[in-house]
Amino acid sequence: MIGRLSGLLAEKNPPLILLDCHGVGYEVWVPMSTFYNLPAVGDKLVLLTHFVVREDAQMLYGFGSENERAAFRELIKISGIGPRMALAVLSGMSVTDLAQAVTTQDAARLTKVPGIGKKTAERLLLELKGKLGAELGSTQAPVGDAQGDIQQALLALGYSDKEAAAALKALPAGVGVSDGIKLALKALAN
Incomplete structure (x- = not known):
């Protein structure tokens, strides 16, 4: 709606x-x-x-991205997983990490999320197999315009989601893409 x-x-x-x-x-x-x-x-x-x-x-x-929403929708389709639990999963790990856990069937990664036990993690892996894969875990389209481009550049350079997010917070408002990337890289180098 x-x-x-x-x-x-x-x-x-x-x-x-x-x-x-x-x-x-x-x-x-x-x-x-x-x-x-x-x-x-x-x-x-x-x-x-x-x-x-x-x-x-x-x-x-x-x-902030279509990948996150698609993963959320796949999670809430699973019996016993409501919106709050799906939100907890996406808060505890990125869509990329979730897709990798599903691909490798790594239940231990999911049990690190608060509220997810071993049985729930195994059920999630079974239900998501084939539904949540490389297409969802590829790249996340971020929230802002220039900030989104800066974040994508940092992720492409091999920085983690957390490192990129921390670097984006340090940037001044309204910074351009090229200047933002330079400033973010300087911040990450410290």
Whole structure:
């Protein structure tokens, strides 16, 4: 029903954010991978969303990339895995790490996520096999425009998601792609 939101980031309280879309504030639950890549409060933000309607609640989940949303949707299809657990999985590991764990059938990687035991991890691996692979785990399209290009460049250079996210936070607002890459590389070199 609601597939994408575009507006100004009003509040950040992990894992919940408030996105102001022309005067209407949407509470959106986001995985930590998306949260770390959010712009500053007051800046423009575009999120892909998944709307969940239950008997007792209507919840909106937001993602910085199509890969994250697709992985979330695959996770919630699994019996016993609800939106909160899927959000925990995507907060505990990147889509790339999840796809690699599924490809290698590595249950130990999944059990590192809080709330995931050995049996649940094995069921996740079995259910996701063939559904979550290289196409989802390839590259993540980040949240911002120039920041997204900078992050992609850092990932292509071999830096981890966490290192790239930390370098992006240190960049001044409105920095260009080439200057941003140079500044990020300097920050990572320290």
